[in-house]
Amino acid sequence: MKINRTGLTGAALLVALTLSGCASQQQDAADRLNQQSVMALNWFQQSGEYQALAWQAFNFATLAFDHAASLTGKPKAVIVDLDETMIDNSAYSAWQVKANQPFDDKTWSAWTQARQATAIPGAVEFANYVNSHGGTMFYVSNRDGQDAAATADNLKRLGFTGVNDKTLRLKTDSSNKQARFDAIRAEGYNVVLYIGDNLNDYGTATYHQGNAQRRAFVNQNHRLFGTQFIILPNPLYGDWESGLAQGYNTLTPAQKLQTRDANLKAWSDK
Numbered sequence: 682m683k684i685n686r687t688g689l690t691g692a693a694l695l696v697a698l699t700l701s702g703c704a705s706q707q708q709d710a711a712d713r714l715n716q717q718s719v720m721a722l723n724w725f726q727q728s729g730e731y732q733a734l735a736w737q738a739f740n741f742a743t744l745a746f747d748h749a750a751s752l753t754g755k756p757k758a759v760i761v762d763l764d765e766t767m768i769d770n771s772a773y774s775a776w777q778v779k780a781n782q783p784f785d786d787k788t789w790s791a792w793t794q795a796r797q798a799t800a801i802p803g804a805v806e807f808a809n810y811v812n813s814h815g816g817t818m819f820y821v822s823n824r825d826g827q828d829a830a831a832t833a834d835n836l837k838r839l840g841f842t843g844v845n846d847k848t849l850r851l852k853t854d855s856s857n858k859q860a861r862f863d864a865i866r867a868e869g870y871n872v873v874l875y876i877g878d879n880l881n882d883y884g885t886a887t888y889h890q891g892n893a894q895r896r897a898f899v900n901q902n903h904r905l906f907g908t909q910f911i912i913l914p915n916p917l918y919g920d921w922e923s924g925l926a927q928g929y930n931t932l933t934p935a936q937k938l939q940t941r942d943a944n945l946k947a948w949s950d951k
């Protein structure tokens with residue numbers, strides 16, 4: 682048997698080269714996947730337009746809160762999501778690009794523990810308006826329960842009021858928030874507004890649904906946006922991405938790139 686300098690047979694060398702070729706192709710695809718976030722990050726972090734949209738959302742939310750009907754004996758409550766609704770984690774997304782890293786529970790938890798999320802424009806002012814005008818803010822997030830203390834600390838440092846064990850409801854078992862919403866209502870609150878950056882922040886209707894169903898939900902409920910549902914823009918990530926194809930989250934980076942491309946509606950100049 683002919684052994685080359687690496688100690689591998691010709692066949693084994695071919696297999697090794699093929700595997701390393703596949704691995705480097707996958708790495709290349711993963712890098713390209715991350716690079717596709719750059720423009721969204723530039724817009725999110727640098728544009729005045731993003732900031733204006735956030736203020737617009739919270740200015741509308743304040744009007745909607747003030748105009749919501751009061752129910753006797755039921756205190757008003759507002760349910761908000763946290764990430765990319767009240768607090769800005771785009772520095773974690775930018776780190777992913779710079780370090781060529783996919784989203785990962787471990788690095789996300791490290792980011793959470795670092796308590797470096799910043800406030801979305803208008804979010805602190807809105808939360809504190811609600812809490813000082815007879816309402817109660819509930820912070821319902823799919824951050825992991827093990828990060829509760831760091832999350833509460835981060836929120837308090839940013840100036841959010843009313844952050845405590847009763848109002849901060851993180852994920853325990855399911856990322857479907859409906860059960861947590863129902864629990865707040867069952868405690869006697871008149872929930873007048875839901876605020877999020879993801880359609881799943883309004884309940885179970887869009888949970889694990891594709892984009893066609895998600896768009897149908899918006900179409901069916903379009904009158905609620907601006908009155909009971911307030912949405913913040915998030916082009917960085919969200920269930921709209923996994924909604925591009927069934928099983929999207931299990932695809933390889935190359936398959937994800939292909940799926941993203943296949944979802945483009947392009948002008949045909951032929």
Ligand SMILES: [Mg+2]
Pocket residue numbers: 762763764765766877878879
């Ligand atoms: Mg969010």
